[in-house]
Each structure stands twice: as C-alpha cells, then as structure tokens.
Amino acid sequence: MRQRIGFLVAGLAIAVMTSVVAAQQAGKVAEKAGVTLKGKITLDGDAPAPRTITITKDPELCSAHGTTVNDVKIGKDKGVADVVVEITGVKAKDESPFKWDLPRDGFVIRQKDCGFSPSVLVIPNGKSVKVFNDDKVTHNVNTGAWNEMQAPDAPAVEKPVKGRKPIKVSCNIHSWMEAWIYPVQSPHFAVTNKDGEYEIKNIPAGKYRVKFWHASLKPVKERLTFEKDADMTKDVALESFE
Numbered sequence: 001m002r003q004r005i006g007f008l009v010a011g012l013a014i015a016v017m018t019s020v021v022a023a024q025q026a027g028k029v030a031e032k033a034g035v036t037l038k039g040k041i042t043l044d045g046d047a048p049a050p051r052t053i054t055i056t057k058d059p060e061l062c063s064a065h066g067t068t069v070n071d072v073k074i075g076k077d078k079g080v081a082d083v084v085v086e087i088t089g090v091k092a093k094d095e096s097p098f099k100w101d102l103p104r105d106g107f108v109i110r111q112k113d114c115g116f117s118p119s120v121l122v123i124p125n126g127k128s129v130k131v132f133n134d135d136k137v138t139h140n141v142n143t144g145a146w147n148e149m150q151a152p153d154a155p156a157v158e159k160p161v162k163g164r165k166p167i168k169v170s171c172n173i174h175s176w177m178e179a180w181i182y183p184v185q186s187p188h189f190a191v192t193n194k195d196g197e198y199e200i201k202n203i204p205a206g207k208y209r210v211k212f213w214h215a216s217l218k219p220v221k222e223r224l225t226f227e228k229d230a231d232m233t234k235d236v237a238l239e240s241f242e
C-alpha cells in the first residue's frame with residue numbers, strides 16, 4: 001500500500017512538473033511571438049499630378065496602357081501604397097526565425113505592358129531576383145550593378161541582390177520604366193497595401209529604428225520602444241520632395 005502511495009505521489013509530482021514545464025514553454029512561445037506594429041501611411045499634402053511619359057519606342061504596345069504614370073499610388077483616405085516599413089537594429093539573438101513569405105518561384109519582377117511589376121520588391125539581402133520579360137518587345141534591366149538586354153521569351157535574368165539601400169531598376173529602352181528592389185536584413189518589415197495599411201508581427205521587445213520609405217516621398221525614421229505584450233499603432237504622413 002505504502003509503495004502504491006509512493007508511486008502515486010511520484011506520478012503526481014511528474015504530472016505537476018510536466019505541466020509547469022509546458023506552461024513555461026507556452027510562456028516562452030508567447031514571449032518569442034513578440035508584439036505587433038501596425039498603422040496607416042498617408043500622404044501629407046496633395047497627390048502629385050500623374051507624370052506624362054513620352055513613348056519613344058514600341059508605341060503599339062507601350063501606348064496601349066496610357067501615357068501617364070502615378071509615382072505615388074493613393075488609396076482610401078489618402079493612404080499611400082508601396083511604402084516599405086522596416087525595423088532595424090533587432091539583435092540577432094532576439095530575431096524571430098525568418099518567416100519570409102517565400103514565393104515558390106523566387107523573388108520575381110515581370111516586365112509587362114512596358115512596365116515593371118511589382119513596383120517595389122522587398123527581398124532578403126543576399127537572395128536572387130529573377131526578372132522576366134512577358135512582352136513581345138525587347139526590354140532591358142539596369143540596376144547599375146548589372147545591365148542586361150532581354151529579348152521576348154528570353155530566359156529570366158537572375159542576379160543576387162546585395163546591399164543596404166534601395167536599388168533602382170530601369171529599362172534603357174523605355175526610359176519611363178522604373179521599379180525598386182529593397183533589400184532587408186531581417187524579417188521585421190512590411191509593405192503598405194493599396195490603402196496605405198501595414199502590419200509587422202513578432203517584434204521582440206526593445207528599442208529600434210523604424211524606417212518608412214517610398215521612392216517618391218521624403219523618408220521618415222523614428223525610434224520606437226516596443227514593450228512586451230504591448231501592440232503598437234504608428235501612423236505616418238509622408239511629404240513630397242518638393
């Protein structure tokens with residue numbers, strides 16, 4: 001009998017310990033999940049007039065989709081699309097595991113209807129970008145670091161991306177074509193949707209620099225302190241350069 005009680009006590013002790021460990025692990029997971037930063041990026045001032053482009057090459061194709069370009073895409077309530085929000089300075093040991101939304105076909109830019117799509121591509125620093133030509137005319141891909149002609153149906157131009165600054169992509173044949181590759185060092189980033197909204201999850205507690213970047217607007221940098229379990233909202237109004 002005494003032996004049975006002994007087993008029971010031991011079993012109970014193990015059960016309690018197991019649940020304590022489980023609770024601790026759950027706590028760790030919650031801690032690891034970090035906090036969420038979200039907000040809306042708007043335009044401070046009037047929307048710039050669409051830029052009129054002069055179609056000097058392949059007009060049959062390139063004029064078919066209009067002759068103006070909106071460098072700043074404005075959505076609901078003056079929200080600005082394609083703003084990169086990046087948190088820098090997170091210590092490697094605190095970093096969430098890289099949970100890139102890795103596209104099956106890699107990081108891709110397409111040349112279609114005499115334009116680049118997407119207009120901003122965020123890519124982990126060191127990964128390769130693939131550029132495809134979907135048009136029936138010859139394009140070119142020029143980043144400064146590399147400059148490649150691309151005939152219709154040519155294979156993708158694939159190049160590694162390295163750096164800490166946004167890289168402008170242009171086409172030497174169609175001067176109005178422009179896109180940006182934005183290399184990031186960590187997974188703590190977001191790109192605003194068509195209405196200027198963004199959300200970054202899993203930010204470890206700490207004090208970091210947060211960059212708000214758009215190719216045609218003045219960049220904003222903020223230092224924000226993230227407290228454990230305290231989700232934050234940060235709205236920013238960006239101004240034009242002029």
Ligand SMILES: [Cu+2]
Pocket residue numbers: 114138139140171172173174177
């Ligand atoms: Cu082109």
